[in-house]
Amino acid sequence: MFNFMENEEQQKMIDEATEIMERYVFPNEKYMIPHRGLPAEILKPLQQIVKEKGIWAAHLPKEFGGMGNGFVSLGLLSEVIGQSPIGPYVFGSMAPDAGNGEILYHAATTEQKEKYLRPLANGDIRSCFGMTEPEVSGSDPRTLQGTAVMDGSEWVINAHKWFTTGAVGSAFCIAMVVTDPEAEPHCRTSLFIVETDNPGFEIVREVPVLGDHYPGGHCEVRFNECRISQENMLGKRGEGFKLAQLRLGPGRITHAMRWLGVARRSLNVMLHYSLNKKDGEKRLADSQTIQNFIADSEAEIQASRLLTLQAAWKMDQGFQARKEISIIKFYGAQVLNNVIDRAIQTLGTYGLTQNTPLEGLYREARAARIYDGADEVHRMVVAKQVLREFQKREVPHEPAAISK
Amino acid sequence: MKEVLMESELSILKNTVKSFVIENVIPAEQSQKGYVKEMSEIEVTSIQQKAKEAGLNALGAKKDWGGAGLPLYARTIIYEEAAQHRLGFYHPAVDGFGAELPSLLENCSPRQIAEYVIPAVSQGKGCFIALWEEHEDNQIDNLTCHAVSNGDEWIINGHKSYIQKMDQSGFGIILVNCKKENDTQKPTIFILELNDSFEKKDTVLIDVQKNYNITFNDFRIKDNRRIGKVGEGANLMKEWLAESQILLSARCLGISIKALDYAQAYAKMRITRGKTLSEFPSIRTMIANGFVNLNAARLMVHDAANKIDNGKKDGIIAAQMAKLFATETAAKIIDDCLQIHGGAGFAGDLPIERWYKEIRLARLDLLKKETIIENIARSIKL
Numbered sequence A: 001m002f003n004f005m006e007n008e009e010q011q012k013m014i015d016e017a018t019e020i021m022e023r024y025v026f027p028n029e030k031y032m033i034p035h036r037g038l039p040a041e042i043l044k045p046l047q048q049i050v051k052e053k054g055i056w057a058a059h060l061p062k063e064f065g066g067m068g069n070g071f072v073s074l075g076l077l078s079e080v081i082g083q084s085p086i087g088p089y090v091f092g093s094m095a096p097d098a099g100n101g102e103i104l105y106h107a108a109t110t111e112q113k114e115k116y117l118r119p120l121a122n123g124d125i126r127s128c129f130g131m132t133e134p135e136v137s138g139s140d141p142r143t144l145q146g147t148a149v150m151d152g153s154e155w156v157i158n159a160h161k162w163f164t165t166g167a168v169g170s171a172f173c174i175a176m177v178v179t180d181p182e183a184e185p186h187c188r189t190s191l192f193i194v195e196t197d198n199p200g201f202e203i204v205r206e207v208p209v210l211g212d213h214y215p216g217g218h219c220e221v222r223f224n225e226c227r228i229s230q231e232n233m234l235g236k237r238g239e240g241f242k243l244a245q246l247r248l249g250p251g252r253i254t255h256a257m258r259w260l261g262v263a264r265r266s267l268n269v270m271l272h273y274s275l276n277k278k279d280g281e282k283r284l285a286d287s288q289t290i291q292n293f294i295a296d297s298e299a300e301i302q303a304s305r306l307l308t309l310q311a312a313w314k315m316d317q318g319f320q321a322r323k324e325i326s327i328i329k330f331y332g333a334q335v336l337n338n339v340i341d342r343a344i345q346t347l348g349t350y351g352l353t354q355n356t357p358l359e360g361l362y363r364e365a366r367a368a369r370i371y372d373g374a375d376e377v378h379r380m381v382v383a384k385q386v387l388r389e390f391q392k393r394e395v396p397h398e399p400a401a402i403s404k
Numbered sequence B: 001m002k003e004v005l006m007e008s009e010l011s012i013l014k015n016t017v018k019s020f021v022i023e024n025v026i027p028a029e030q031s032q033k034g035y036v037k038e039m040s041e042i043e044v045t046s047i048q049q050k051a052k053e054a055g056l057n058a059l060g061a062k063k064d065w066g067g068a069g070l071p072l073y074a075r076t077i078i079y080e081e082a083a084q085h086r087l088g089f090y091h092p093a094v095d096g097f098g099a100e101l102p103s104l105l106e107n108c109s110p111r112q113i114a115e116y117v118i119p120a121v122s123q124g125k126g127c128f129i130a131l132w133e134e135h136e137d138n139q140i141d142n143l144t145c146h147a148v149s150n151g152d153e154w155i156i157n158g159h160k161s162y163i164q165k166m167d168q169s170g171f172g173i174i175l176v177n178c179k180k181e182n183d184t185q186k187p188t189i190f191i192l193e194l195n196d197s198f199e200k201k202d203t204v205l206i207d208v209q210k211n212y213n214i215t216f217n218d219f220r221i222k223d224n225r226r227i228g229k230v231g232e233g234a235n236l237m238k239e240w241l242a243e244s245q246i247l248l249s250a251r252c253l254g255i256s257i258k259a260l261d262y263a264q265a266y267a268k269m270r271i272t273r274g275k276t277l278s279e280f281p282s283i284r285t286m287i288a289n290g291f292v293n294l295n296a297a298r299l300m301v302h303d304a305a306n307k308i309d310n311g312k313k314d315g316i317i318a319a320q321m322a323k324l325f326a327t328e329t330a331a332k333i334i335d336d337c338l339q340i341h342g343g344a345g346f347a348g349d350l351p352i353e354r355w356y357k358e359i360r361l362a363r364l365d366l367l368k369k370e371t372i373i374e375n376i377a378r379s380i381k382l
Helices: A006-030 A038-051 A070-081 A097-107 A110-121 A240-276 A288-318 A321-351 A358-369 A376-394 B002-030 B041-053 B072-083 B103-107 B109-120 B234-270 B283-308 B314-340 B352-364 B369-379
Strands: A125-131 A149-151 A153-164 A172-178 A189-195 A201-206 A218-229 B126-130 B148-149 B155-164 B170-180 B187-192 B199-205 B208-220
Touching: A006 A070, A006 A240, A070 A240, A070 A288, A097 A110, A125 A153, A125 A218, A149 A172, A149 B187, A153 A172, A153 A189, A153 B170, A172 A218, A172 B234, A189 A218, A189 A240, A189 A358, A201 B199, A240 A288, A240 A321, A288 A321, A321 A358, A321 A376, A321 B352, A376 B170, B002 B041, B002 B072, B072 B208, B072 B234, B072 B283, B103 B234, B103 B314, B109 B170, B126 B155, B148 B187, B170 B234, B187 B314, B208 B283, B234 B283, B234 B314, B234 B352, B314 B352, B314 B369
Parallel strands: A125 A172, B126 B170, B148 B170
Antiparallel strands: A149 A153, A153 A218, A172 A189, A201 A218, B148 B155, B155 B208, B170 B187, B199 B208
C-alpha cells in the first residue's frame, strides 16, 4: 500500500508548527547573534509557547516531555521548523542536544537520565558531543586517538577534540574515547558524560568557521588528565561506536528534513523575487533560465523529500534503512546547496546582502556535505549495498541480440 | 625577437612578484594574530613602501600619471602571482601594489588628471566605481540613478550599491543617466570626491566583503566633473568592465593554484580507511580535473588580455567568456578543496573558507553567468 498523505494528527502538528514559525520564529530571526543564537530572554518565552502546544522535543518520548512520535512525523515536523536556523532551538530539537538526548534515553542509567536527560530535554541546559579529532579522519571514527584509562575508581581521559559543537555554554559533554585499544576496531571506544566544569575539561577556542548558525560555536577542546567517576560511563564499555551510530541514523532523517525546509524557504525567496523584479522589460519569472532554476529546484526538493520520508517510514517499520539513510545524506545535502545557490544566482548580489536569509543559509549549508559522513563516504556505502543486493539475485544473462 | 624578449621580461616580472609575495606579503599576513580578516593599515603602508622600492606600484596607470603603464597581459601574470595568499583574491599582495585605475580615465581633462588621477597614483590610492544599483546589478542600460541639467551643473538623484574599496580610493566615478530636454536618457560618467555630500552606508556581503551604498538627494555636481561626452558613459564603463573581468579572472587563477596546492598536500597526508585520500579515485579526479580546467582558464584569460591590449573588437566578449570560465573553475576547485579537507576546510584556519565566500561573490561580481551567456549569444547573432 502506498499512501503519501499526512494523517490528521500529523497535519494538525504541521499546521500548529507552521503558525508558530510564522508568528514567532521568523520575526525573531533578526535578533539572532552569530554563534550564539537567540538571547535567552527572547528564546525562553518562545519555547514555552511550543511546550504549551505539545510539539516540544519531537525526538523524545512523552515521559521526557517529548512527543513520542515515529520517524515520519519527526521528519515532517523537522521540515517545518528547519526553515529557520532558530527553529530547532525554539522547538527543543536542536543538534547536538537532540542526538545526545537520544543516546541518553537509550543508554543512560536511571540516575544519569534524571541528572542529565531531564534538564536537557526540558531545555534548561545544553550539551555537546566530543568525537571528531583534528589529527585523524572524521570519516573513520575507528581511528580515534583520545583515551580513557582506569585509575582506582576513576577514569582519566586525555583527548584532543574539535568540532565539539555548542561547547561554549554546555553543561556537559558526551566524550567518545578509546578504552580498549586491543579490542576489535568497532569495540575500542566508550562514551563518558563529562561535566564541563570539570577542571580537566578545557575549551581551547571556538574554531572560526564558514557558517554561524550554531550557538556555542564549533570548539576545539582538550581533556587534560580529566578525572571522572565510574558512574559517568554512558552505556557499556566498548559500546562507543555502536551508540554513536545510534544518534546518527535518526539524526540524518532530521537533518535531511531540516535541509528540505531550508531549500523550500530559499526557493520561496527565489519565487518572490522573480515575480517582483524585472530583468529589463520582463519579470524574472518570465525568463526561461529562471524557470529552469525553479523547475530543477522543485524536482530535486520533491525527490529528496520522498527519499527521506521513505527512509523514515522504513525505520518506523523496524528496518535499519542504512542504504536509504546514506542516499538522503549525500543527495539531500547536494540538493540543499544547489537550491540555495540558484536562489542567490536569481537575486544577484542582492542575495549576498543581509536583506535576505540566503547568504547565511548558503554558508551554513556547505557543512551538510561534510558532517555526519562526507558525500564520498555515503556514496561508498550506497554503492556497496547496491552491489550486494545485485549479487544476491540471480540475474539471467541474455544476449542483447540473436546472433546468426 | 621582440616577442621572445617580451616573454623573458614577463618571466622576470613573474618571479619578482612571486618572491615579493613569499618574502613580504605572506609573513606579514601570518604575523597577524588569530583569524585574519584584514590587514592593519600600518602593515599595508609598509608593504606598499616595499612594493614601490621594487617598482611594483600603480601597475596599469599610464607612465604620464606616475604609473608603470603595463599592458593587461602583463598584469594578468602579476595578479595570478599576487593573489596567492589568504587575502589575495580581492586584495592581491594585500593591496600593496596600489589600486588599479580604470583606463577610461584617459578621457579625463588635463585639469582632472592633475587634480584627481596623479595625486591618487602617488598615494597608492584607487578610484572607486559607483555603477551597480541594488537590484539591477547586471544591466548597465537599465540604471535608474539620474542627473538633470541645471546651468553649468547637474542635479543627481538615486542610489548606487556594492561599491568596493571606497576606503582605499582617492576619488570615484559614477555612471548616471543624464536627462536632456527631449527626455532621452544619456548615460554619463562624473567624478565623485570623497567628501561630496552623498549619504554613505557600509554593508558586508557574504560575511567577507565590506562595501558601500551611496544615496544622492538633489546632489549638485559641476559639469567640469564630467568624464567624456554626455551619453558616452555606458560604453566607457564597458571598457572598465572588460579590464576588471580580466584582472578578476587572473586572480581566480592565483587562488585556484593555491587551493590545488592545499588539496594535494592534504590528500597526500590524510589517512582514512588505511589509505591516503590521494589514493581514492574520487579525490584524484577532483584534483586532476582542477588542473585541466585551470589550464584552460589561463589560456582564455591570456587570450582576452591580448585582445584588449591590441584593441581587438572581440576583446569585450573574450573578457566576459574568460570571467565566466575562470570564476566557475575557481569555484569548483575551491569547493572540491574544501570537500577534501572536510571539517578543516569549513574552518577558517586555512584560507579555503574565505575563498569559498569570495568566489561566490565573484561569480556575481562584474556580470553573472546568465548575463554573459546572453551576451555571447547576441555576439554571435543568435
